[in-house]
Amino acid sequence: MTSQDLHDRHRRVLPRWVTTYYEQPLRLVSATGRTITDAHGRDYLDFFAGILTNSLGYGVAEFRRALDRQLDTGIVHTSTLYLIDAQVRLAERLAEQSGIDDAAVFFVNSGTEANDTALLAATCHTGSNHVIALTDSYHGRSLTSTAVSGLPGWRPSPYSPFQVTFASNGRTSPNGDEHPPEDPAADLEARLAGQAPPAALIVEPVQGLGGFHTPPTALLQRYARIAAEHGAVLICDEVQTAWGRTGRAWWGHQLHRLKPDVITFAKGIANGLPLGGVIARRDVLDSVTDKSISTFGGNPLACTAALATLDYLLDHDLQRNAETAGQSLLTELRRLDATHPHMTNPRGQGLMLAMDIVDPHTGQPDPGTARAHIEACRAQGLLIGLGGRHGNTLRIAPPLTVTEEEIAEATWILAAAAQHSATASAPA
Structure with a gap:
């Protein structure tokens, strides 16, 4: 063929x-x-x-050997209805690396699912469906994640489960032109006045599909303070920026000295196997009080791959x-x-x-x-x-x-x- x-x-x-x-x-x-x-x-x-x-x-030989050891057990999948050793060990490592106090970790299959889960938790935690997002952002392909994506051409549905307020990334305006407000943070504050309190501010430390643009640190810090003043959860979308890819930082948000309540991740964590997840303050993640599982999220093979990837990243600096x-x-x-x-x-x-x-x-x-x-x-x-x-x-x-x-x-x-x-x- x-x-x-x-x-x-x-x-x-x-x-x-x-x-x-x-x-x-x-x-x-x-x-x-x-x-x-x-x-x-x-x-x-x-x-x-x-x-x-x-x-x-x-x-990579070390990566392949780790997968072979798991495959040799005959167990590729068990679902989260059972205890999974590799899942617990990976969650412990990520919780410790996150710097979030009393962190809980939930595994899914992709960055889209991770951001969807983070937004679900934020709305449950705050009782609001109002989300602040940045222009030129991209957070996934589901109904919820496209609704908070500010990149033109990547929001196929006119419908949204959220009330979304877009804030300038420092390069483009909330209206979509390339003339940002003179003071983007003041512009955001003015547009939030009279609206329902926001549930979350979601940001990429470096915007991925948006062209690897790094929003100004001072601007993100001001946005984070505004969000905190309104009781909103700060979600850092680290799907592309985690695991040392940005060079100067293990997590992308460290470039901006942010302190997120929620970190989402996927992509490079398992060197090609599908795995994503959310690391969050326990009180935020536990706000999801109804039943919820991920059939494939955190399966033994993907978590083994992630542990091997983290080991290799750290062992080889x-x-x-x-x-x-x-x-x-x-x-x-x-x-x-x-x-x-x-x-x-x-x-x-x-x-x-x-x-x-x-x-x-x-x-x-x-x-x-x-x-x-x-x-x-x-x-x-x-x-x-x-x-x-x-x-x-x-x-x-x-x-x-x-x-x-x-x-x-x-x-x-x-x-x-x-x-x-x-x-x-x-x-x-």
Whole structure:
């Protein structure tokens, strides 16, 4: 079966909104380290890590051995109706790492479910369905998580279970234009006046799908104080920013010196196996007084994978590697900014980096050239991501095990792709 045959079958049976990258979508069949091989035997450096999920990369022996030991028991799933040793051990570790007093942990399968659970707990705790969220944010694909996502194009339903007040992320206004209020915190306070007290403020320490934008620390701190004054719960969405990916911090919220009541996580925790969860003050999480379970959340195999991932991250000091390797990569992105007028605004934290692609004459977002750029990178053997409010942001987030040699190769490809994409998009 050819890749085209598989793509045709994909389009026949999956929804139209399940899209793929590239004009000729990739069919990946094997991987090792940071290198993935497609069905044609072509190798690619993976600098998107399954959307920041394969935190260790591929073929890690210690990770594989841990999974094999669990598989050898014959138990992959038991559900939360029974005691699960790996689940309890993982919850204990995460509660301790969180810095939240009297923390409780609930496991689910994804970041969407984690944020959904956090919002459920916040509404039960406060008796309000009013949520403060940031512009250009993304919190998942469920009805509740899309309702509090501020990124245009990612809220497919006009219906919402919440009353939502969007606050500026420091770059865009609550109305969706790119002229934020002069004092965004004062603007938020004014718009909260006369409304029902908010149940929660939900923030990403670094906005993921929004283009790896880091909201200003002082602004987030003011928002947190406003939320606390109204009795709202502070939820830090760490689905993309946890486990040292930001380099300077284990948790993304530590970059801003925030003290969350609730932390949500997923993606890189289990190096590719589906696992997410919520860490919260017990009084907040225990506000959910009716019965609730997660059939697959916290299953033995996924929790074993998470424990092995955490061990590897800490034993190999991958947070430090994220910081040093990320600084090297950011330096190279700044060189591209200086030499290619259609590439601008290099930014990010650790191994969570981005650049925008713009029309060099007008400075306006150029999503077409951005797509041409990732096609050119793919042709040279490098996989990166797209995102941002206008779909013109290159997102670069390799596994935390990435080497300096691989960064050098990737930056050479990025530079070559920059030349190609600029030529391809130039007017005839």
